Amino acid sequence: MAVPSVYGETQTADPQSFDRFARDYDRFVSLLPGQNTAWLLGLGLKGGRALDAGCGSGHAVEALADSFEEVLGLDLSSPLIRIAQAAHANRLEQGWNVPGAYLLLDRPDSEGRWGAYVGKATTPGLRHRVLQQLKDRDHWYRALLIRYEINDDETLNSSQAGWLEGRLYDHLANARRIDLHNHNRPRDCASGLRGG
The missing domain is CATH 3.40.50.150 (Vaccinia Virus protein VP39)
Known part of the structure; x- marks a missing residue:
C-alpha cells in the first residue's frame, strides 16, 4: 500500500x-x-x-x-x-447465563467449507461457556446461541440442552460444506423438547 x-x-x-x-x-x-x-x-x-x-x-x-x-x-x-x-x-447480557446449546463457526475456507463446533451449556450457562471457548480458541468467526425463553423462571434443563446439541450435530454432520470439530457425537439423554 x-x-x-x-x-x-x-x-x-x-x-x-x-x-x-x-x-x-x-x-x-x-x-x-x-x-x-x-x-x-x-x-x-x-x-x-x-x-x-x-x-x-x-x-x-x-x-x-x-x-x-x-x-x-x-x-x-x-x-x-x-x-x-x-x-x-463480552457484551452478552447476564440473561444469557442459562442452559442452552451453541454453534461456533470458523471463517469459510477458499472452497466455501466451514469449520463448526456444537456444544451445550448447563451451569453457569451459555454466556460463560461461549466466552471460555473464545478465550481458549481465538479462531471462531460466528456464534449462534440457543436458549429457551418463555419467562424468567423457565429454562432448558440439562437433558433438553443435550438433546438440542445432538440434533444440531446430526444436521451439521450431514451438511456438505461443514467440517465438525467435535470428535464424537454429543450424547443426549432426553427424548425431546416439550413433549417430543
Missing part, C-alpha cells in the same frame, strides 16, 4: 503493521473511553447499516451499535479483529 508523505514522496506501508502491537494499541485506545468516538457519535448518524473500514479493535463499531441495525467492522489486522470479536462477545 502506498502512502503519500508530506513531501510528495511515496512511502510503502505494511498493511499488517498493527499486528505486532495489537493488544498495546487496544489498551491505549481504551485508556480514554469514548474520546476516540465522541466526534463520530456527535454526527448523530442513525440507520440500517454502517461500515467501519479500518475498525482496529472495534471501539467505533461498538459505539455505533446502538444507532444502527447492523454495523460491520473491517480491518486487515487479524489480531485486532480477534480483540474486537472478543469484546463484542
Whole structure:
C-alpha cells in the first residue's frame, strides 16, 4: 500500500503493521473511553447499516451499535479483529447465563467449507461457556446461541440442552460444506423438547 508523505514522496506501508502491537494499541485506545468516538457519535448518524473500514479493535463499531441495525467492522489486522470479536462477545447480557446449546463457526475456507463446533451449556450457562471457548480458541468467526425463553423462571434443563446439541450435530454432520470439530457425537439423554 502506498502512502503519500508530506513531501510528495511515496512511502510503502505494511498493511499488517498493527499486528505486532495489537493488544498495546487496544489498551491505549481504551485508556480514554469514548474520546476516540465522541466526534463520530456527535454526527448523530442513525440507520440500517454502517461500515467501519479500518475498525482496529472495534471501539467505533461498538459505539455505533446502538444507532444502527447492523454495523460491520473491517480491518486487515487479524489480531485486532480477534480483540474486537472478543469484546463484542463480552457484551452478552447476564440473561444469557442459562442452559442452552451453541454453534461456533470458523471463517469459510477458499472452497466455501466451514469449520463448526456444537456444544451445550448447563451451569453457569451459555454466556460463560461461549466466552471460555473464545478465550481458549481465538479462531471462531460466528456464534449462534440457543436458549429457551418463555419467562424468567423457565429454562432448558440439562437433558433438553443435550438433546438440542445432538440434533444440531446430526444436521451439521450431514451438511456438505461443514467440517465438525467435535470428535464424537454429543450424547443426549432426553427424548425431546416439550413433549417430543
